[in-house]
Amino acid sequence: MPLLSLQNISKSFGTTRAVNDVSLDVSKGEFFGLLGPSGCGKTTTLRMIAGLEQPDTGSIKFDGKDITTLPPERRGFGMVFQNYALFPHLNVFENVAFGLRARRKSKAEMDERVAGALELVQLPGYGKRRVDELSGGQQQRVAIARAIAIEPVLLLFDEPLSNLDVSLREETRGELRELVTRLGLTAVYVTHDQEEAFALCDRISVLVGGTLMQSGQPRELYEQPADISVARFLGRNNLIRSMRLSSSKSSEAEFKTLEGDHTLKFPVNHDELAPLNKPVFLSIRPEHVSLSLQNGRNNNTLTGRIQEIVYGGATSTVRIDANGLLLEALVLQPNGLRVGEECSAVLAPEHLRLLPSE
């Protein structure tokens, strides 16, 4: 049985549908991500889990009990806010102790648990400090300490790292994941940053425009996007509009690209075979497009002209115009490649995907 279960949740603000019929399950001990572009409804979904918003329809179950209308203070979930929401009139100790005071814990227990929480976020001895004296990273740790001090049954994160600068963000990310695992907590983590979600989460749900597009492990989402919006949102992707040819066999499908008139062959499952005369999207990641200066006549090799080479440090992006079909390839070293020259691009069949038509 899942620990947390959202069933057909919808929520509108005025005429805007913020969350549309979302269902998802989170298992105990899981680090679960809600990923999507801004305004996709991920924060609203998290706020409904926290009890800060009420869904218009649908229900939320926790540990088998319906908690849809339970007020936030009776859920026992810890939440880390995007802006940390530290109480400016209280010092670090009192901030962390806030939830313990609300629970009327004894002084001894409070002292012990606050000290323990501050120890966990590597801020021992910071209790007497004012919160506005702390750096952004330290404030963020206090916010986490405050949420874990109440020993939450579920930990909610609303883009907690978005206010930190890049290097600190990556460092904190690692510590956060380690902390949650060590304490055996279950977490729901909202972010718009794909890299962050992939690095942190066991499982992720991608939300676009209030609708849940796909749930799965990071690798699954990246390699087998269920839908064109997921393919577009998660990393760069070459999306190739094509039509299936009648000559295709059940084991190996043949497609004709609408731009460039190239023929592409790759194996597909029989049941996901596209209809014959309807345009579909094929996708391939730029890192799976390999370039060479020799002319090849192999399968899935397209000849094109190099339009642009964008140097990006460890890797470079090469844009190719293959007879009207624009492709991106990721290469480690753009040695020998020059803008304006011809080259051939190989689209590895094992990395070509057929996206379900919309």
Add this chain to the structure above:
Amino acid sequence: MAKLASKSSRHRFDTSSLLLILITAVVLLYGVIYPNLSVVTSSLQQSGVWTLANYRGVLSQRIVLESILTSLGVSLATVFLCALVGVPLAFLFERYTFPARRAFAALAALPLVLPPLVGTVAFIFLCGESGILARLIQHLFRLQNSPWSLRGWPALLLFHTYTMYPFFYVFVGAGLRRVDASLAEAARSLGASGSIVLRRVLLPQLTPSLIAAALLTFMISMASFSAPLLFGGNVRVLTLEIFTARQRGDAAMAVTETVILAIISLATLVVFQRYEGTRRFVAAALKGSTRRRQPITSGRLRTVATLLAILFSIVLALPVVTLVLVSFAREGSWTTETLPAAYTTANYLRLFSEPQSSEVFINSLLMSAIAAVAALLWSFCVVTLVVRRSRSDKLKFISQGWRRLLSLLVLVPWALPGTVVAVSVAEAYGKPGLLSGSFVLVGTFWILPVVYFLRFMPLVVRALQASMEQLDPTLEEAAGSLGARAWQRFFRVTLPLVWPGAVAGTLLAFVIALGEYVASVIVFVPANRPISIAIASELRDFNLGAAAAYGVVLIGIIAISMTVAGKLERWRS
């Protein structure tokens, strides 16, 4: 209501929300709606019959028409003169630095906190025909008679300009601070000259500030009473007409004139509210660097600016200095000399030893405190209803329209001249009535605390509302997620963060009530004689020293309270 309820079917309608709505509704009904309606209905009735006869009667009298036109004329002239003084001063002191700038900046808002009656009295001592300045000129040039008399239009406009120019100075100064310096720089880089930058970039951005200041000055000037009473001479303004009509016992005329004055003031309020909105919009749209004050480098200009700053500082401080001086004058010692000839502390000793005078102080302190504390408590009810804390608010079924109406109703007593508030309360609760039953408020001690509460509670509500709107709504949500119940969230998070603003507003209401004269003079009774009435009667008896001493003590209390309020404001931010 059924429609509203069905929309939020998942929200429980709890008793505390119901109680808040009930308290707010009752206070607004009894304090704002009913008294103002009573005035309107009485103005439309003659011996129980509905008629327009009162208006026909009033408007056919030359003197009334004249007083309406005079009030409008005085107010428009006041707006013009205040702009003329306040805007250049704001430019000079907000955009440049030079020696003595701080001295003026510190004193600039002084006239705003001076109670109008005390200011008027100080002005008489300073600029009156037997005041210090007139005597000084007379002695210097050995004139037979006083060189001028402080009477009529010039006197009134001079006093209005002195007391109300800070609206322009403060609003335009704040506007200038908000203007993004890079906009002027952008205009310069596009080839605009200094005068074009001023005309096409700076002034358009200051327009909302200018209009807000103009409307506020206009409203306060329409309500002005002490100055026209004491040195208006033949200038008959509407507030004075209402007062004398009541003194004569012509209730119908007083009530009808009150409605006319109220309509003018409320119309101004409505326009003011719209411009206040745009002012906020401008502030929100512009995020950038403020231009730093430029030092004046040219030697001659620097000298002129410094001299101006010193001159204006003296002008601002003189009335208060005069008041202090006269408060130490021995009664009867100041006749034809420039300055009083003999000094004594007797005036103060009398103030604190005579039971009559200490009673006056106790009355004013007690009544102002009652009004201010009531306003503080009540403001929490109103602000909870008006400020939408978050989307998960329990009170979110109250629509935006209702919240706006509520804010407007709260502001009404603030926009209405004190004369109007006093007359309407007297009219509504002067006899047994529909809402009050057999209870008659007029003639009791409680009439003044009630009037003070109504007049000055908008200040407390606005102060608390501002604090509440600045409060980050996620703080309460965080407290909720940590397990704090509604009352714990209020007492442990909201209250500790908003109380400095609320208390600062309460102190402001308290000190303004302490010097209140306009409404007090209409409804006071021997049992609740406040300080202002004592000052006026000392002045009538030519006990100038005593009148001044009252004024100085009042200013002292105000200064202390304002310092505390200022500290609280700073502490909050």
